[in-house]
Every structure is written in structure tokens, then in C-alpha cells.
Amino acid sequence: MSEFSGPLAKYYDAANNEALAREENTSLRELKWIISELPSRQRFTETLADFWDVAVIAEHKRKSPSEGEIRPGSSVGWTVEQYKKGGAFAVSILTQGTHFGGKIDDLSDARYATDLPILRKDFISSSYQLHEARAFGANAVLLIVAGLSSNRLQDLHEEASSIGLDSLIEVHDEEDLQRALEVGPELIGINNRNLDTLAVDLDTTPNLIDGIPRNICVVAESGYSVKKPEHIRDLRALKVNAVLMGTALMREESPSEALSNWINT
Numbered sequence: 001m002s003e004f005s006g007p008l009a010k011y012y013d014a015a016n017n018e019a020l021a022r023e024e025n026t027s028l029r030e031l032k033w034i035i036s037e038l039p040s041r042q043r044f045t046e047t048l049a050d051f052w053d054v055a056v057i058a059e060h061k062r063k064s065p066s067e068g069e070i071r072p073g074s075s076v077g078w079t080v081e082q083y084k085k086g087g088a089f090a091v092s093i094l095t096q097g098t099h100f101g102g103k104i105d106d107l108s109d110a111r112y113a114t115d116l117p118i119l120r121k122d123f124i125s126s127s128y129q130l131h132e133a134r135a136f137g138a139n140a141v142l143l144i145v146a147g148l149s150s151n152r153l154q155d156l157h158e159e160a161s162s163i164g165l166d167s168l169i170e171v172h173d174e175e176d177l178q179r180a181l182e183v184g185p186e187l188i189g190i191n192n193r194n195l196d197t198l199a200v201d202l203d204t205t206p207n208l209i210d211g212i213p214r215n216i217c218v219v220a221e222s223g224y225s226v227k228k229p230e231h232i233r234d235l236r237a238l239k240v241n242a243v244l245m246g247t248a249l250m251r252e253e254s255p256s257e258a259l260s261n262w263i264n265t
Helices: 009-023 028-036 044-049 076-086 105-113 127-135 150-162 174-182 204-209 229-238 255-263
Strands: 055-060 090-094 118-121 140-144 166-171 187-191 217-221 242-245
Touching: 009 127, 028 127, 044 090, 044 166, 044 187, 044 217, 055 076, 055 255, 076 090, 076 105, 076 255, 090 105, 105 118, 127 140, 127 150, 140 150, 150 166, 150 174, 166 174, 187 204, 204 229, 229 242, 229 255
Parallel strands: 055 090, 055 242, 090 118, 118 140, 140 166, 166 187, 187 217, 217 242
Antiparallel strands: none
16 A cells, blocks of 8 residues: 555655665665765755856656656757756756656766756655765755655655755645745745646746745746746746746757747847
């Protein structure tokens, strides 16, 4: 029986099973040893807070439940190089395999290809997954409020910080936001996608942003398009710190050109 519930349960179950399979080959102890040999990394949130405009966190993902196949077989190295050339502040790497076509090695491939900050995007619920993220090159991890109990969210947030990772705490509605604020976050992501229907409502970010203290960095997620210049103008008006974009860029023949044109609108 699953320990998770709600619309995200199947994603957490799949991610947890994938992590358990990897742990049979690489133990938590081995990951801790790898981390002990790594140099300290610039913190994700500090860099974001100093950015003068809406920063773009550009995401690599091959498929998704809402969009189906996006760019099957895509090269992480080529993609992140395109993102950096186009002006991305950071990259997000989706590592969940079953539903998104990712793998843990995508993180190390991204780290090899770029010096940009890296967010590991996955359905993270365990200490092992946090240590994986740090060992394979991430600067930050995604923690989804709707998928975690308050105690587990707090524990993961604190442990991530203790091993040199920042946490993007993702919220979808007012209830999520109140739970997120109890953690004492430095970085909150507002996901415009409804978890039950997978529909996108771009009013979600403006509806929630006034409830977030100004000392917390805010990332707007889901539904923004490089085909629509008004999107970045709206984000600037809202004074969000960053926007996370995936599908819109992955479908472009030249992600670098599309991103550069959008940022410079």
C-alpha cells in the first residue's frame, strides 16, 4: 500500500521505487562520501536574489503526463548549452523516469555541460534522494507541499540545507502557501497547474504572490510561453524573481534563439 495519497501519489510511488532500485547499487553511505569530497557550491537562492530581472530557470524534460512526448531522446548536454547561450539563469533537470523520461545521470550530464546553477526536479520524499541530488551536481531541489506531510517537508528542508542544497518549496493554492510559510523558506515556487485536472490557470501566481513576504524569492511555474511576449511583461509587473519554463523551450528547434528573443522583449 502506498504511503502517499492524493493526485501526486502515483508520481511519488514511482520516484520512490526508482530511488530504492538505485540504492541497491549506490548506498547512502557512498553518496555521503562523494559529497564530503565535493567543493562547496554557490547557493541557488543567493544568486537568484541578486539577479536584476526576471530570471529564467530553463527545464530539460523529455515528456510529461499533461503534454505526452515532448522531445524524446533529447541530449541534456546540448539542451543546457542552448539554455545558457539563450540567457538562462539556471537549469532544471527532471530526473523522474516513469512519467517524465528522466534519469539521475541527467543531473551529472548537466553539471558536466554547464556551470549554471542546477535544480533537481523530482518527487523527493527521502534523505537518499537529497544526497543523490547533491552528489550528482544539483544546487537545489524541488519540495512539493501538496505531496508531503508538514513534518516531512520540514525535515527535508532542513536536511537539504545541511548538505548544501537550497529548496524550491512548491505551492499550488492558499492552503499550500500557509504550510510552506511555516517551514521558513527562502524560495517559493507557485505552480499554475491544477494537480487534479492538470489544467493551467495563469491567475494562480498573481492571486498568491501578495501573500508571500518580500524577503522570499518567488518562482512562477507552468504555462508560460516564449511565443507570448506579454507573459514576461506580466511577470515583470508582478515582480516575481524567476520563471520556470520547460515544455515551451523543449519544443523549439533553437531553444537559445527563442529564449533570447523572449527575454529581450
